[in-house]
Amino acid sequence: MTTAEFGTHKWGMVVDVDKCIGCNACVIACQAENNIPINTQDRVERARSISWIRVERYWEGDFPDAKARFIPIMCQHCENAPCEPVCPVYATYHNSEGMNVQVYNRCVGTRYCANGCPYIVRFFNYWEPVWPESLRNHLNPDVTVRSRGIMEKCSFCVHRIRRESRNARSAGVEIADGAVQTACSSACPTSALNFGNFNDPDSKVSKMKEDKRHYTLLDQFGTDPNVIYLAKIDADKKVGAGEAATHG
């Protein structure tokens, strides 16, 4: 077995909701990193905007004592993903690195996967992507530009994983914990988003997910996501893991 061999990792993310300040830096970083077309007002109004990661905001309480709650939501890379079995062309599947993969060149655009996804994190390209002339040369060359009729979603910045594993193999070492950072996690100013390898029991994310605040979104569907959330700590009331799971 060589070092940093393909399939020896299980990539995942731990989102500490308590640290999220709702700044949307992750959203911008993701849009820029992954060649996502600009969401114009027209597209948003038609509910056809594309945003691989979004920060949902909830208000809790009434005006004087209102509290804003933020929760970043991206593809949960479910172990038991509802989007996978419905694809007629096997364009989305679970790979040996624990990621839910979208293969653009296989996708025929049936949109069954988007209908199956309870997290609403799959987006369909209704148009050919266009950018203003000034942004044409700003595209990331490591990420495919998705054409019209293709489903897309968060890839866990697979191109960054590939790059780091290549570097590690080239140097003959294992991928160091924290070497692979997704665009969103590297942009997060409060380290609410943490990316790493769940197969390594000593990795930062493996330790974080042992926190008793941990929960997964829409747990009742049994999708077994690879994105683990840590519940908000509220000084005013006692929030257990079970109570937090109903939030959102």
Add this chain to the structure above:
Amino acid sequence: MLVPVLAIGGLGVVAVMGVVAAFIITGWLGQPIPVLGFEQTFDQPIDFPHTIHASLKELDHVAADGQTMEGLGQDCTFCHRTVTTQANAGIPPVAFCASCHQVIGAEDNDQLMILRDAADIVGDDGPSPVNWRRVHRLPDHVRFVHEPHIRYLTANPSEVTNSTDGVTEGPSGVCSTCHGNVAAMQQVEQVESLKMGQCVDCHRDNGAPTDCAACHY
């Protein structure tokens, strides 16, 4: 499905069968048809001879003074500098060519004069890049990185197919696996299909990942 066509008569059936047969044959061969514009080679803005630069043998080409020439035997990485470290092999900038060719090469060599003009050694229109045409092109949804392939083949010379003038080792020899014997090409052409089947075959034989997301992302 063929019923409306049959109604037209025998000619229609032949036409449909012909189209279907053409699809099957082209699909089966898996090779683009040159007549449709998918040429395997292009005329370049400068007739760059890989033979003179990279060949290890005596050339067919005879120099202006009637002497036989021998290839310089330059390593591929001499010009394609980033091939062992990065995704792209890299085309050298004009200034790099000019570092030799401002001195080397006859004054009346019209191809070299194009280069010297581009490098602003002659002429007064300033430096300009040479618009080389890309011969080996993969689709946009494929992420090919040279570095790991060169590294693997350098470590495993037994997996190298083709050869660069008989050499199958070192950074020059391994390139022949996908690019053929470029050192013997007056004009570079694509000799391997470089379709996904070829990639997957090789990946499978060598224990490389065949996961879709290894290349498509």
